[in-house]
Amino acid sequence: MSLPHSLEEELPTVNDSFLRFGASHGILSAEKALVHVPSVIDASTKDEADLGVSPKGASRTLSNFESKCLRWMNGVELLDDALRNKRFLPTGCEGIDTLLGGGLREGQLTEIVGPSSSGKTQFCLYVASNVAVKLCGSIVFLDTSNSFSPTRIASIVNQICGPAVKEGQERRIKNIMSSIHCQSVFDIFSLQDALHELDNTLNMQTIREGTKICMLVVDSVSSLITPILGSKSSQGRSLMVSVGYLMKQLADEWNLSVLVTNHMVSGGGTSKPALGESWKCIPHVRLQLSRCPGSSICNVSVLKHTSMACNRSVDFEIPN
C-alpha cells in the first residue's frame, strides 16, 4: 500500500491532457497531486481553457488512488485478517504468556523496557529460542550492542527440549540456529537499511516457499536512537518516528511480531523509559522488566497494551 511516485507509470488512465494540465501547475508526482490538485482546480475554474480538462482528470486520479493504493477495510475483513494471519507467538515463560493472553502478537510491536541487567537481552534470547524450537518460523535478530550469544541460545534450547543423545542434540541445535538470523547494526541508518532489506527479503519470500520469518528482534533499539535525539533540531525525532513506522509497517504487512528493547533513564528521583513522549506512541505493547540484584526472579508489568488493562504484573524466571 504505497503511493505511486510518478503519475503516468502507475495510473494508466491519467491522460495526456491531465498530465499537461498538471505539469503546467508544477504537479509531476502523485504525492504532489494530492496536495495541490483541489486548490489548483479551484483557481483555474476561472480559467476557461482548463475547465474542460481538470476536474475529469482529478476525479479519475482519485478513484485510482482508492482502488490501487488505499484499501478501506470493514470490520469483518479486519477481524478475519487478524484471526487468520496474526498468531500469538508463545514466549515460553508461562507467566508472561498468561499475562499477555497467549504471547507476543504477530502484527504488533512489543517493547521491553527495564534498567540495566534486568534481563531484557535474556528475555529476547529466550523468546527467540522458544519461537524457533516451537517451529513457529524464522527469527531476524538485529543486534546493536554485541549482546547476541549463540552459546546462550544453545543452552536455552537444550533446556527447553530436554536431554537427548549428543548427536541428536547437535543436529537439533544446528536446525534451530539456522532459523535465527543475526545481524549487527551500529547506527540508525544501518538499521533503516536492514529493515528495508528485510522488506525485500519478505517480498521474495512470498514467491518461493520457505520457513516464514515471523519475528524481528531489535536489541536494543534505544542505543541507536538515543545518540540522534539530544539536540534541539527535530531531525533526530523525525528519524526515530520514521524507523518506528517502518517497523510497524513490516509487522502488519508481513505478520511479524516485532520485539524491541529500551533502557531506563532516571530523572527527578524516578526512573522512566528512555526515548521520551514521542516514542510512547510507537509500540503497541510496553512491558517493564525489573529484577532484584542477585535474584533470578524477574518481574514483568504491563505499562501499555492495546486490549488489556495496564499495571498488571507477574513474576517469572529465566532458568540459567
Add this chain to the structure above:
Amino acid sequence: MENPRAWLLVNETAKAMFGRMEKERPSLVFPPLNHFSIRAGDVVEITGPSPSAKSEILLQAAIHCILPWEWNGICFRGLEMVVAYIDLDCRFDVLRLAQVLKLRIMSAYGSTHGTCRDSDKVSPRNSFMDSQADHLDHELFLSCMKRFLYIRCYNSSEFLAALKTVHHGSTSSREGLGVSLYVLIIDSIGAFHWNHRACQPLTKDGNTWEKLSLEKLTENVVQEIKNIQDVQPLIVLASKATIFGSATPTIHAHRGHSEGLKNKNKDVGNNFSYREYMSPLWQSLVTKKAFVGISDVVSSDGRNGEFPTYVCEWIKPHEDHLYKFVVRNNGICMVS
C-alpha cells in the same frame, strides 16, 4: 424538488423540528464524554499523554455509532451509522473492538427485561433460547462490523489520500449498507508532526519541488475535513498524544483559575500540563476539546483485579469538573 415555493412555505413547530434534528443529526453519547452532546458539525479533540485510554474512548464512540437503536426488540440505543476510522498510529486492535462489541451485545440480551425502555414491546417471540440468541448475536455482530470502515496510514500522503477517499467510500457504503457515514475518527492527529517538523520547504516558491511542510499538511487536512462536512453531516473525533511531556505552566493560562482543583487532585494534577503543537488552523477547526489522563488511584472491583483510574476534563467548553472512569473488559465505566 417539484415545488420550491411549497417547500419554503412549510411551517414546522419547534417540536417537529427537534424531532427531525434528532433523527437526522443524532447526538453521539458515550462515556466519558457524555456531559455535552456531540452532534454533526462538531470536531472533538481528545488530548492526553500515552497511555490515557484515548483509543479506548474512540472505540466506545465507534461502537455507539455502529450499534443499531434496536434489534429484534432489544434496545441498544446506537445510531446505526457508518464509522470511518483513520488510523495514523497504526495501533488499532480489531480484537478489542470485537470483544467490546460482543460483550455489549451479550449484556443487552442478558438484561432485556430489566433495563430496556421499550421492554413492553418485546414480544414473547423474542425471548428466545440460548442457541437462537447466539445465532442472532452473530448476525447483529456482523452487520455492526460491516458499518466499521478502517484504514491504516503510514505517512501523511496516505492520510491525505484517505481523507479524499472517505467520501467515495461513504457513497459506496450507502449503496451497500443503506446507511451513511456519520462519524470520522482520526487516531492520532499529531502522528506525523516530527516527520514534517524536520523538513522545511526548500524554497518559498510554490511551483518548485518542495517537501510537504507542516503548515501545508494541516491546511490540507483541515480543508479536506471541511469538504466532507459540506457534503454530509459528520462528527469528527480526533485523538492527540501529548508529545512534549510537561511544559512550563505559563502556557496554560486557561488552567490558572482551577488552581484549587489541581491541589485537590495532586495525584493527577501534574498530568494536566502539556504543550500545544498543532497549528492554529487546526485549533480553530476544533469545536470541543477534552483532556484525559491517568491517575495513580487504582480501583478494584474485587473480581477481575485492579484497574487504573483515568480522569477526563472538558477544556472547551470549559468546565471545572474531573470525570473519573475506569476501563473494564466491556468498555468504559464512569466512577463517581
